[in-house]
Amino acid sequence: MNIILLGPPGAGKGTQAARLVAGRGLVQLSTGDMLRAAVAAGSEVGRKAKTVMEAGQLVSDEIVTGVVSERLDQPDVRKGVIFDGFPRTLAQAEALDRLLAEKGMRLDAVVEMRVDDSLLLGRIETRAAETGGTRADDNAETLKNRLGVYHEQTAPLIAYYGGTGTLRTVDGSASIEEVSARIAEVLDAL
Numbered sequence: 001m002n003i004i005l006l007g008p009p010g011a012g013k014g015t016q017a018a019r020l021v022a023g024r025g026l027v028q029l030s031t032g033d034m035l036r037a038a039v040a041a042g043s044e045v046g047r048k049a050k051t052v053m054e055a056g057q058l059v060s061d062e063i064v065t066g067v068v069s070e071r072l073d074q075p076d077v078r079k080g081v082i083f084d085g086f087p088r089t090l091a092q093a094e095a096l097d098r099l100l101a102e103k104g105m106r107l108d109a110v111v112e113m114r115v116d117d118s119l120l121l122g123r124i125e126t127r128a129a130e131t132g133g134t135r136a137d138d139n140a141e142t143l144k145n146r147l148g149v150y151h152e153q154t155a156p157l158i159a160y161y162g163g164t165g166t167l168r169t170v171d172g173s174a175s176i177e178e179v180s181a182r183i184a185e186v187l188d189a190l
């Protein structure tokens with residue numbers, strides 16, 4: 001099965017994706033992780049992405065879609081993919097539709113993890129403290145930008161996938177265990 005985890009920064013997409021990898025043998029495709037790896041490696045993609053990421057803005061659709069397309073050509077994705085942090089714009093969603101069609105894959109569900117903005121700041125601050133500030137974009141200033149970007153550019157995907165009948169919404173403000181249980185219910189009902 002191929003699914004998208006959709007939600008604002010700090011909603012717990014990465015945490016839930018890791019649990020789905022462990023529990024269901026799916027492959028996590030996190031564009032944030034892939035871009036951070038590119039920055040660390042100093043590749044051309046990384047050089048282009050670095051400043052944009054530090055500012056909490058979105059890396060270009062072209063770069064991100066290219067990275068995803070390459071990743072989808074690796075054989076392990078046949079186990080099923082959890083898209084984590086992708087797509088983030090309507091153009092990316094449309095590009096993903098095309099990529100999946102080209103590669104003979106289908107999208108089974110889009111799980112929206114809904115969390116109020118007020119809760120997210122606290123979560124991001126906790127994450128910044130726990131990771132010792134290893135993510136340059138985990139601070140209050142950048143979070144505000146990232147939330148703004150989410151509402152402007154990514155939230156329209158809720159209506160996009162609502163229209164395709166693939167959207168399922170869970171309450172992302174519950175505990176990690178509870179959110180996992182709700183996601184499991186959604187996936188088991190597919």
Ligand code: AMP
Pocket residue numbers: 009031032033035052053054056057058059060061064084085086087088092137146
């Ligand atoms: P994340 O780890 O998913 O929160 O992503 C961290 C940062 O990487 C984001 O704030 C963006 O700058 C960049 N990024 C990750 N995924 C995407 C995407 N799908 N489109 C554009 N930029 C992205």
